[in-house]
Amino acid sequence: QVQLVESGGGLVQPGGSLRVSCAPSGITFSIYTMGWYRQAPGKQREMVATITSGGSTNYADSVKGRFTISRDNAKNMVYLQMNSLNPEDTAVYYCNARRPTYNRYYWGQGTQVTVSS
Secondary structure (H helix, E strand, O other), X not given: OOEXXXXXXXXXXXXXOEEEEEEEEOOOHHHOEEEEEEEOOOOOOEEEEXXXXXXXXXXXXXXXXXEEEEEEOOOOEEEEXXXXXXXXXXXXXXXXXXXXXXXXXXXXXXXXXXXXX
């Protein structure tokens, strides 16, 4: 049973910070590329950040310099630290796991992040 459980979402004021977490289970976490994606109402899901098993990261242009993705293989956790949040960051944030070489993907249920004054 593969599960990716997100947590840490909530309401934050513009300019504030938030950290969302993802706790995968049922996969060999250390070999998976992990990622955060987000989807706002009426918009397509978009990649926010990814991190490979070796620690290489990739970010959407819209979040570069503001967001940081990290992983702790010992704890089977992946995080997204979000700073300088603005209303455009409001979305449901989803955790994603992808196994390189294989066409295998897993998704969490998402956690709501709302940036509003």
